[in-house]
Each structure stands twice: as structure tokens, then as C-alpha cells.
Amino acid sequence: MATAARAEQARRFERLERLTQRRYLLLLAPAVLFLVIFYGYPVAAMLLRSFNDPAWGFGNFKPLTAARTPIEILGVSLPMNAYLRVIGITLQIAVGTTIATLLLGYPVAYALASMPMSRANLLMIFVLVPFWTSILVRTYAWMALLGTDGIVNEVLMGLRLIDQPATLLNTRGAVYVGMVHILLPFMILPLYAVMRGIDRNLMRAAENLGARPWQVFRSVFLPLSLPGVAAGCLLVFILALGFYITPSLLGGQRDIMISMLIQQQVVQLKWGFASALALVLLVISLIIYLVFVRVLGVQRIFGGGRR
Amino acid sequence: MTAKQSERAAHADRIGALGARVRFDQVEKQYPGGAANAVDGVSLDIAPGEFVTLLGPSGSGKTTTLMMLAGFETPTAGEIWVDDQAIAAVPPWRRNIGMVFQNYALFPHMTVGENIAFPLKLRGMPRDEVTRRTREALDLVGLPGYEGRYPRQLSGGQQQRIALARALVFNPRVLLMDEPLGALDKQLRERLQLEIKALHDQLGVTIIYVTHDQQEALVMSDRIAVMNLGQIEQIGGPGELYDEPASRFVASFIGESNFLDGRVTGFDDGLGVIEAPGVGMLRAPAHGGCAINSEVALTVRPEKIVFADELNGASANTIDAEIVTVIFVGEMHRYEARLGGGQTIVLKRQHRSGVGRCGRGDRVRLGWHVADGRLV
Incomplete structure (x- = not known):
């Protein structure tokens, strides 16, 4: 009798527990539903077009493989066509932007993380305000700065360093400047988060054990900040791959990135080929993401530098 | 020098005088913007091989005093001596003073072996000697064969022992301990108190220990300096402080x-x-x-x-x-x-x-x- 009652009670607890767990899943439902309807479905439908518009098959991917002419890159001969070259330029700009933001962002994040919290929060405004400003506005600002009659040229001519306006706008350099400026916060913020989590006593311990400041940095701080480096690089690189406004407004005729190519196809109503290019971009992004996760572990990237 | 101190010095002589003499001379520390001195005229003479505890409530200046000896804080006045060397202006990495931190401060990205070898490698020791001394240090703290593990795989008590091994492996003449047992449960804490005391007797290193736990101070120390508001209220052996407190603060803080x-x-x-x-x-x-x-x-x-009715004649x-x-x-x-x-x-x-x-x-x-x- 007593055992039967106890078994009944256990069953009731179990049911209650299942119900509670299901209730938590319910909290996810609105967001999941929204994403499926307004994001998942359109993306799937769009990607499907690369295989069935105008006809079923791999016809949309033909241009990527067709009519290759070999070109030399770093002494290696590679078969290239215009489309592959755009993908190459895209990767090159993304890599360059990532390296530049890392080199500029690391010291900033280090300085912010070493300050007392109150001062760091104050200075963080200088990182966040540009972050909150529209990309379009900031890109136009760079056009005003770098143009033939722009401030930079006027200052250089005023100082008599040059006698004719230099071509600053519509160059690869302008693309880098604009993209690095826009993407820098995406590097600084994850770096800062990880560096804040590093126990300062570890640095003291290293000094106490006989390490000079640069040895402390190299053998303790730098390795512990690597998860932040990985997170920042991943974020900046993947965002840079898909950049559109900044390279199209600041770049020259030869600085075409894959998103600009996609836009051209859409304007010409070549939906199938545009989808194929978008699929290529998606696959490249996923591969890079998986490589990062494989090498560093997703937990180390998003979980911060704690033990 | 008291009788106890000279006895201690004689003991240090017998085992090779490994410990150094440490002397605080009118040391003060004022933080910018701080109204009162965090450390206010501390003078303290610690004999070679002595175990001295700085005991006091939080904010009494005991940790700041220790940090000045380690080199992480600079005195605003006074001088600190280790044997005949004035060290107030020596950077921490050249002081050769071992330290066990409150949360152990083991490097999480290094194995136990790499943690202990760290100070030896910095001193340019040949590889086979680094290996040998790492092994000896692990034997000393009773964790042989733990070289390959990571700190996060160890219990609190084991991490504490590794921190101790790392602080001792380069044979410092002074060892500082900043509330090293604070995070452990009572039983483990009491066992480690006795282990640390036994290690101290074995090695003869001068130990300066910071705690707010009066029981711990009484069990472990040769002498206890009771600190309050940046000053030393009283210094003496555990029995002396217990039986003859010099102030109401000391009497209430100890026992x-x-x-x-x-x-x-x-x-x-x-x-x-x-x-x-x-x-x-x-x-x-x-x-x-x-x-x-x-x-x-x-x-x-x-x-x-x-x-x-229990009182006798006196x-x-x-x-x-x-x-x-x-x-x-x-x-x-x-x-x-x-x-x-x-x-x-x-x-x-x-x-x-x-x-x-x-x-x-x-x-x-x-x-x-x-x-x-x-x-x-």
C-alpha cells in the first residue's frame, strides 16, 4: 500500500518535472517562430533558387568554373576568372581588415582592461558611440574626409606637403580605412571582455616568481587573452566578408567584393546566379566558423577567459 | 631580541640559516585620496627562520604591509630590509621572495609541472635540473606525479599545495602567505595549518603569514603582530597575547x-x-x-x-x-x-x-x- 502510494507520488513528480522543462522550451517559441518565418524560410527559398532558377541543376555555378585564365599570386599560378577574383579580393580585404583591427584593437582593449572600472566605463564611450552610429553615415563621413576637396587633402596642401590633391577616395586604402574604423569595436569588445576576466593576481604571481613585465605579458597575459583574440577575429572576419556599403562607396573600380557582385546580379534580375554567389559566401563563412570552433572550441571563444 | 628570538636564530643557524631577516622600519603607505594612512608607521623585526603572522580585521593594513614586502605596493615612507638589503625600490621580479596568494593564482593555461617550473625556467636553469627540482617540490607537498594535470582538475586543497610548491621551488629565503587557507573548509584548513608548520620547521625559511583568523594565528605562529587601523597594536608570542593583551582590541580579537x-x-x-x-x-x-x-x-x-566555592587561597x-x-x-x-x-x-x-x-x-x-x- 505504502509502496504503491510512493510510486504514484514519484510518477507525479516526474510529470511535474517534464512539464516544467517543457515550460522553459515555451519561452523560446516566439523567437524561434519569428526566425523560422521571417529568416529561415526566406533564406532557404532564396538559396533554393541557386539550384532551380531558371532551371533545375548546377547551371548557376557554371560561371565560377568556366573560362579560367591562370594568374600568378605569390609566385603560384592559379586558374582564375572574374568571379573567383572577386572572391579572392573579398578574402584579401577581410583578412587585411581583421589583422589591422587586431593590431589596433589589442592595445586599446589592454589599456581599458588595466584601468579602474570607473575610468574604463567612461572611456568605453569612445568605443561605443561610433559603434552606435549608422554605417552609412560613417562611410559618407570618410568620403568627405578623403575626397579631392576633402579635409585631408586640404591640410596636406595647406602644409605644402603636396601641390596637387592626392587620390585618396576610391582606392583600396580607403576601403581598409573605412572598414577598419567600422569594425574596430567588434574586435575591442570581445577582447576587453576576456581581458577583464583575467585574474590580475596571475600577473602579480608571475612577477613574484621572477618574470619581468614583458615576460609576464608573453607567458601569462597573452595566452590567456587568446580566446578574446579568436572571438574578435571571427566576428570581424565574417562581418567583413559580407561588407557592401563601405567598399562600394569608398573603393575603386577594381575593389569589388562579393556582396557588390551579388547586388549587380539582383539589379539585372539574375536571381539564380545571385543566390549561387550568396551560397558561396555562406559556405565560406561556415567553413571559417567551423575551423575556429574546431581549433579553439566554441566554449573558449564565447565563454571568456575564465578557468 | 627576546629569548625566544635568539633561540629561533640559533635553530636557523643549525639548519643552515636558510631564512632571511626581515625588518620594517617606520613603514607608511598612503593611497592617493585616502584620508588616513593604510599602513601607519609599522616597525617590525623578524628573525631568520621565524614564523610571524600579521593578524587583524579587514582594512587593518596587514595585506598592504605584505604587498609592500612583495613589491606590489611602494611605501610612501620608511624602508624595508631583507638581511642587509634595502628593498623598497627593488622591483618584485628581482626580490626572490616566495608568495602564496589568497586564491592560489596558479596559471590556468599551464600544467602543474609548468607552473612549478616557471620560476626555474626564468632563472635559466638547465632542463634536467628543472625537471628534478619540480619533482622534488611535488614530493615535498605530498603530490608526486601530478606534473601533467591542469590546476582546474585539482581540488582546492591540492591547488593550495601546488601554489606552495611553486613558491618554494626556487628556494626563496622569505615566504609570504596571504590568507592561503581562507577558501578551504575547516577540517582541511586545520590539516594544512599543521602541514605548513611542519614544512616551516623542515625548511627554516622565514614565513610572514597574513590572516584574520585568530585561531589559525595562535596555532601556527612563533610571533603574532596584531594590526588595527594601519598600526601594530601588539606583537608577541601566542601565549603572551592571550594572557597579557595590551589593549581592549587585542583582548577582544584574540580569544x-x-x-x-x-x-x-x-x-x-x-x-x-x-x-x-x-x-x-x-x-x-x-x-x-x-x-x-x-x-x-x-x-x-x-x-x-x-x-x-572553587576558589582556593590566592x-x-x-x-x-x-x-x-x-x-x-x-x-x-x-x-x-x-x-x-x-x-x-x-x-x-x-x-x-x-x-x-x-x-x-x-x-x-x-x-x-x-x-x-x-x-x-
């Missing part, structure tokens, strides 16, 4: 104490006589600072107070009291009694046959030998 407030009415044969309101005239050995009519407190330890104070609470705490009974003036005192009596000597509400006569009290 449990009763304080009976009163006014000095006179002196009698080296004893101060005070009048405690509602209690009567009490006598206790007086120290130099007491003047007639000054407000003082008579302090007496709970275990020194007895029921009046001169004693006796008072009337009413028992308010009786608590059985295992090896003894703890009584709280109210005195005539409304003050309460606590006494502890050895427990016999499981029955309290008296119960709540009983009126009793209590007493203690005059020599067991102290005016502070």
Missing part, C-alpha cells in the same frame, strides 16, 4: 574576553583597584597607562571565572550574578550571567557528567584570581 567597565579609584601593592557600577570594587594587575579616575575595563577570560575578586543562559558546547558548559549594574559576563566551566552546575535564573557567586584579570 573570547569579558570586559567590565569601571573607574580607577586607587592602587594597592601593584594592583589597580576599580569601581565597577553595581558590581563593587575589583582588583587587577595594572599597566603603566592607568591613572586614578581614568575610565578602564577589567578584562578576564571566560575560562578563568569559577564559582566562588587573592580573588568575587561578584554576585544571576545566570541568564546555559549552553552545552561539548567539552564544557558556557554560562552567561548578569551582574548588578546590568553588565553581563561569560564563563566556561569544564563539563562533568553531563549536568550543568546550575540553571537559568539561579543566583550565584562567581570569582577569579586577581592575577587572571587585566586592566586595559
Whole structure:
């Protein structure tokens, strides 16, 4: 009798527990539903077009493989066509932007993380305000700065360093400047988060054990900040791959990135080929993401530098 | 130098004088914007191989004092000496002082072996010697074969031992410990206290230990410096601090104490006589600072107070009291009694046959030998 009652009670607890767990899943439902309807479905439908518009098959991917002419890159001969070259330029700009933001962002994040919290929060405004400003506005600002009659040229001519306006706008350099400026916060913020989590006593311990400041940095701080480096690089690189406004407004005729190519196809109503290019971009992004996760572990990237 | 110090120095000589002498000379530390000095004129002479504890509540300056010795804080005045070297201006990485941090500060990205080898590699030691000494250090702390593990795979007590091994592996002559057992549970803490003390006896290194746990300080130290508000209130051996506290702060911080407030009415044969309101005239050995009519407190330890019929011949104070609470705490009974003036005192009596000597509400006569009290 007593055992039967106890078994009944256990069953009731179990049911209650299942119900509670299901209730938590319910909290996810609105967001999941929204994403499926307004994001998942359109993306799937769009990607499907690369295989069935105008006809079923791999016809949309033909241009990527067709009519290759070999070109030399770093002494290696590679078969290239215009489309592959755009993908190459895209990767090159993304890599360059990532390296530049890392080199500029690391010291900033280090300085912010070493300050007392109150001062760091104050200075963080200088990182966040540009972050909150529209990309379009900031890109136009760079056009005003770098143009033939722009401030930079006027200052250089005023100082008599040059006698004719230099071509600053519509160059690869302008693309880098604009993209690095826009993407820098995406590097600084994850770096800062990880560096804040590093126990300062570890640095003291290293000094106490006989390490000079640069040895402390190299053998303790730098390795512990690597998860932040990985997170920042991943974020900046993947965002840079898909950049559109900044390279199209600041770049020259030869600085075409894959998103600009996609836009051209859409304007010409070549939906199938545009989808194929978008699929290529998606696959490249996923591969890079998986490589990062494989090498560093997703937990180390998003979980911060704690033990 | 006290007799105890010279005995200690002789001991250090016998085992090769590994420990260094450490001397604080009028050391002060003021933080910018801080109203009072965090450390205010600390002078302290620590003999080679001595185990000295800085004991005090948080904010008493004990950690700041330790950090100045480690080199993470710079004194604003005064000088610190290790043997004959003034070190206030020496950077921490050149001081060669071992330190165990409060949260161990083991490098999470290095294995146990790499953690311990870290100071040896920095000193340019050949690889096979690094390996050998790492192994010896792990043997010393009772964790042989742990080289390949990561700190996160170890328990708190094991991490603590690794931190100790890392702090000792480069044979520093001074070892600093900043509340090293604070994060551990009581049983483990008590075991490690004894282990650290045994290591100290074995190695002869000078240890300066910071804690707010008076029990820990009493168990481990040769001498204890009780700190309060940036100053050393009293320094002495554990027994000396317990039996002869120099101030009310020391008496209340170390062990449990009763304080009976009163006014000095006179002196009698080296004893101060005070009048405690509602209690009567009490006598206790007086120290130099007491003047007639000054407000003082008579302090007496709970275990020194007895029921009046237990008193033997020696001169004693006796008072009337009413028992308010009786608590059985295992090896003894703890009584709280109210005195005539409304003050309460606590006494502890050895427990016999499981029955309290008296119960709540009983009126009793209590007493203690005059020599067991102290005016502070």
C-alpha cells in the first residue's frame, strides 16, 4: 500500500518535472517562430533558387568554373576568372581588415582592461558611440574626409606637403580605412571582455616568481587573452566578408567584393546566379566558423577567459 | 631580541640559516585620496627562520604591509630590509621572495609541472635540473606525479599545495602567505595549518603569514603582530597575547574576553583597584597607562571565572550574578550571567557528567584570581 502510494507520488513528480522543462522550451517559441518565418524560410527559398532558377541543376555555378585564365599570386599560378577574383579580393580585404583591427584593437582593449572600472566605463564611450552610429553615415563621413576637396587633402596642401590633391577616395586604402574604423569595436569588445576576466593576481604571481613585465605579458597575459583574440577575429572576419556599403562607396573600380557582385546580379534580375554567389559566401563563412570552433572550441571563444 | 628570538636564530643557524631577516622600519603607505594612512608607521623585526603572522580585521593594513614586502605596493615612507638589503625600490621580479596568494593564482593555461617550473625556467636553469627540482617540490607537498594535470582538475586543497610548491621551488629565503587557507573548509584548513608548520620547521625559511583568523594565528605562529587601523597594536608570542593583551582590541580579537567597565579609584601593592557600577570594587594587575579616575575595563577570560566555592587561597575578586543562559558546547558548559549594574559576563566551566552546575535564573557567586584579570 505504502509502496504503491510512493510510486504514484514519484510518477507525479516526474510529470511535474517534464512539464516544467517543457515550460522553459515555451519561452523560446516566439523567437524561434519569428526566425523560422521571417529568416529561415526566406533564406532557404532564396538559396533554393541557386539550384532551380531558371532551371533545375548546377547551371548557376557554371560561371565560377568556366573560362579560367591562370594568374600568378605569390609566385603560384592559379586558374582564375572574374568571379573567383572577386572572391579572392573579398578574402584579401577581410583578412587585411581583421589583422589591422587586431593590431589596433589589442592595445586599446589592454589599456581599458588595466584601468579602474570607473575610468574604463567612461572611456568605453569612445568605443561605443561610433559603434552606435549608422554605417552609412560613417562611410559618407570618410568620403568627405578623403575626397579631392576633402579635409585631408586640404591640410596636406595647406602644409605644402603636396601641390596637387592626392587620390585618396576610391582606392583600396580607403576601403581598409573605412572598414577598419567600422569594425574596430567588434574586435575591442570581445577582447576587453576576456581581458577583464583575467585574474590580475596571475600577473602579480608571475612577477613574484621572477618574470619581468614583458615576460609576464608573453607567458601569462597573452595566452590567456587568446580566446578574446579568436572571438574578435571571427566576428570581424565574417562581418567583413559580407561588407557592401563601405567598399562600394569608398573603393575603386577594381575593389569589388562579393556582396557588390551579388547586388549587380539582383539589379539585372539574375536571381539564380545571385543566390549561387550568396551560397558561396555562406559556405565560406561556415567553413571559417567551423575551423575556429574546431581549433579553439566554441566554449573558449564565447565563454571568456575564465578557468 | 627576546629569548625566544635568539633561540629561533640559533635553530636557523643549525639548519643552515636558510631564512632571511626581515625588518620594517617606520613603514607608511598612503593611497592617493585616502584620508588616513593604510599602513601607519609599522616597525617590525623578524628573525631568520621565524614564523610571524600579521593578524587583524579587514582594512587593518596587514595585506598592504605584505604587498609592500612583495613589491606590489611602494611605501610612501620608511624602508624595508631583507638581511642587509634595502628593498623598497627593488622591483618584485628581482626580490626572490616566495608568495602564496589568497586564491592560489596558479596559471590556468599551464600544467602543474609548468607552473612549478616557471620560476626555474626564468632563472635559466638547465632542463634536467628543472625537471628534478619540480619533482622534488611535488614530493615535498605530498603530490608526486601530478606534473601533467591542469590546476582546474585539482581540488582546492591540492591547488593550495601546488601554489606552495611553486613558491618554494626556487628556494626563496622569505615566504609570504596571504590568507592561503581562507577558501578551504575547516577540517582541511586545520590539516594544512599543521602541514605548513611542519614544512616551516623542515625548511627554516622565514614565513610572514597574513590572516584574520585568530585561531589559525595562535596555532601556527612563533610571533603574532596584531594590526588595527594601519598600526601594530601588539606583537608577541601566542601565549603572551592571550594572557597579557595590551589593549581592549587585542583582548577582544584574540580569544573570547569579558570586559567590565569601571573607574580607577586607587592602587594597592601593584594592583589597580576599580569601581565597577553595581558590581563593587575589583582588583587587577595594572599597566603603566592607568591613572586614578581614568575610565578602564577589567578584562578576564571566560575560562578563568569559577564559582566562588572553587576558589582556593590566592587573592580573588568575587561578584554576585544571576545566570541568564546555559549552553552545552561539548567539552564544557558556557554560562552567561548578569551582574548588578546590568553588565553581563561569560564563563566556561569544564563539563562533568553531563549536568550543568546550575540553571537559568539561579543566583550565584562567581570569582577569579586577581592575577587572571587585566586592566586595559
